[in-house]
Amino acid sequence: MRIYPAAHFTMGGLWVDYHLMTSVRRLYALGECNFADHGANRLGANSLLQACVDGNFILPATLGHDLADVVGRGEPDPRSPAFAQAQRAVQDRIDGLMQTQGSTTPRAYHRRLGALLWDRCGLSRSADGLDEALAHIDALREDFDRDVRVVGRPDAMNPELERALRVRDFIDLAALMVRDARAREESCGAHYRIEHQRADGEARRDDDRFSHVSAWQHGEVPTHHAEPLSFSLSHPRVRSYTS
């Protein structure tokens, strides 16, 4: 049996505050989908830890505060303009995918995207590789929008349509990962930039410039926000397997 390390996680997620609320008011993100607990490398079983901590310790103390305010105010009205607008946006997206009638299946795009990230935004990364990756992802997005094929019907259970929607999101997420990896000029956790290594090949951090969490605000070109990491009790050190 051959065993190899594999990319298995984006090492990021939705930004949340200490109450686990996202930047959208009243939208909470718990567990793995938020960025919070695992640091620069999400190791095995950390997801379980995060689910327990968020669900058992944090949310019971924070959500109630917010709920107290809405209890008894009735359910949101599905005929409100905000709802209609969101529904139309989703419907337009679905219609667009169904009408493209191209020649390439969503799964084929998924594979191409995976190979691209594996090669250039995987276990080791370089500035040149990441620049290339971003260009390739842009090309892949264009190709997808022009040539995706979704079989089946839009008004029935249809995993092909579901996959198409997801893969289209993955393409944008991949671009974000690459952008973030390109901006972080250091090696840290699961992010290993070959330009930033010590003589013995170990990762070299740059705490002066990068001891922060990067949060990217959605937009045509994402806006970067840095949230500084402050350590008061235990301080980051250089990883050593000998001492």
Added chain:
Amino acid sequence: MKIHLRVWRQAGPDAPGDFKTYAVDDVDPSMSFFDMLDHLNESLAERNERTIVFDHDCREGICGQCGVVIDGRPHGPGRATTSCQVHMRDFPDGATIVVEPWRAPSFPIDCDLVVDRSALDRIIEAGGYVSVKTGAAPDAHAVPVAKPDAEAAFDAAACIGCGACVAVCKNASAMLFVGAKVTHLASLPQGRVERAERALGMVDAMEAEGFGGCSQTGACAEVCPKEIPLTTIARLDYEYLRARLLRFIR
């Protein structure tokens, strides 16, 4: 290797269903059963045909999302495995494999191999929860649990809610599932608050959803991918009786 697949095809909940046979070429023995279905689906999509719909998520036997009947047995030939853990190397070259959805009145078919298992969710809603303290977070080790209780709870908590026990049962009973949930929570101090209401509520919900009773043939424990033991059903009976007695005394 080459495989002939006889698959249940049904376009929607009210559409008629029937078996359809597909020849699948270039099957690699190291493929999982679902890899093989993906492979077939890809070729269907290339030919502009509707792909076979089946439920899956983790594909490593932990989430409980998958579940198909393979050659008459829920989750296929292996012991203590889920459908997603079946591999093509377990079948001879040229085999004809029959794939069907779970069959139970409480699990209506949504599409092809996918059934609606929300009846199990409604049973959970009727008692599969515990009260928690709000306010300051408690210490993680604030509630001591005896080792045998922790073990019993943990074994029962292994149930992933797949519904294979219902699918295999001649009565389409959900007793093993409910037994697992009730045993899990009744074994722990955290679950004691709703202990009696849980047993009554979940059994009522189970009956309201149309699941059958248990006649103790044990087929459920035989196909359960998590090897939930039949003794959880005995525990469920005990908890139910205890709750009825308590209600009577009060």
